[in-house]
Amino acid sequence: MANFLEIQGITKHFNLSNGQVEALEDIHFDVTKGELICLIGTSGCGKTTLLRIIAGLERQTSGRILLEGIAIGATGRERGMIFQEARLFPWLTLEDNIGFGIKGRVDKKLLRTIVRGLLEMVGLSDFAKATPNQLSGGMAQRAAIARALAADPQVLLLDEPFAALDVQTRTKLQTDLLKIWQSTRKTCIHVTHDIDEALILGQRIIVMHPSPGRIHEIISVPFPYPRCSDEPDFIALKKKLRDLFISV
Numbered sequence: 001m002a003n004f005l006e007i008q009g010i011t012k013h014f015n016l017s018n019g020q021v022e023a024l025e026d027i028h029f030d031v032t033k034g035e036l037i038c039l040i041g042t043s044g045c046g047k048t049t050l051l052r053i054i055a056g057l058e059r060q061t062s063g064r065i066l067l068e069g070i071a072i073g074a075t076g077r078e079r080g081m082i083f084q085e086a087r088l089f090p091w092l093t094l095e096d097n098i099g100f101g102i103k104g105r106v107d108k109k110l111l112r113t114i115v116r117g118l119l120e121m122v123g124l125s126d127f128a129k130a131t132p133n134q135l136s137g138g139m140a141q142r143a144a145i146a147r148a149l150a151a152d153p154q155v156l157l158l159d160e161p162f163a164a165l166d167v168q169t170r171t172k173l174q175t176d177l178l179k180i181w182q183s184t185r186k187t188c189i190h191v192t193h194d195i196d197e198a199l200i201l202g203q204r205i206i207v208m209h210p211s212p213g214r215i216h217e218i219i220s221v222p223f224p225y226p227r228c229s230d231e232p233d234f235i236a237l238k239k240k241l242r243d244l245f246i247s248v
């Protein structure tokens, strides 16, 4: 289905005491339902700002965002956000963290079923009663993904969720995220600095350009999943993306 999520002419200026920052200029793109898009670009090109505007955490200066044809301007349960840090409540168990957002909105039995299902999906069933300080960084991020999924959002917005993890854990979580995406078919917009990660995950990669932040190029990734970073075609596309980075 075309035009599930439409980003139409988004511009964002931040007013500072000594002037204005043009964080985003005339950003346009459409996202198909169930699509996994990666957003990459050098530091300061507006990736987080754009994601926050889509989440409703930040207000754009101009332009609009439509979800299934309806303009969105504030946060909503149909959009879940995952940050670089897991942001779990340290005093709650994992199951209580994951169920926190829907507690009181569904009956206790359904809450337990949803939470148990999500714990299983992210491979943390044995840690239901653990508190966040008992988890590794990778486990905490998997819990954060489960917590975002608990509200059954239509769109997952992921802001460099694996950036703070070591390489092995990051690789594992990329595989986990792909499995979760393939089983839930949530529409995902995933911000990353990592070209390999974008190529491993994205059906399309949006390359952004800084000062002001705008779209440089949108690239469709033609490789089937799971992707192999040793394939010549993968390496060639990686080189193209690297060259695009250098040119911005």
Ligand SMILES: Nc1ncnc2c1ncn2[C@@H]1O[C@H](COP(=O)(O)OP(=O)(O)OP(=O)(O)O)[C@@H](O)[C@H]1O
Binding pocket: 014, 015, 016, 021, 022, 023, 041, 042, 043, 044, 045, 046, 047, 048, 049, 050, 193, 213
């Ligand atoms: N609240 C704010 N007030 C003022 N300027 C801001 C604010 N948030 C972001 N900016 C500016 O907007 C521009 C885009 O920032 P943003 O964090 O969206 O970029 P980014 O691509 O996500 O960067 P990074 O990859 O380093 O996280 C930058 O110039 C930044 O300084």
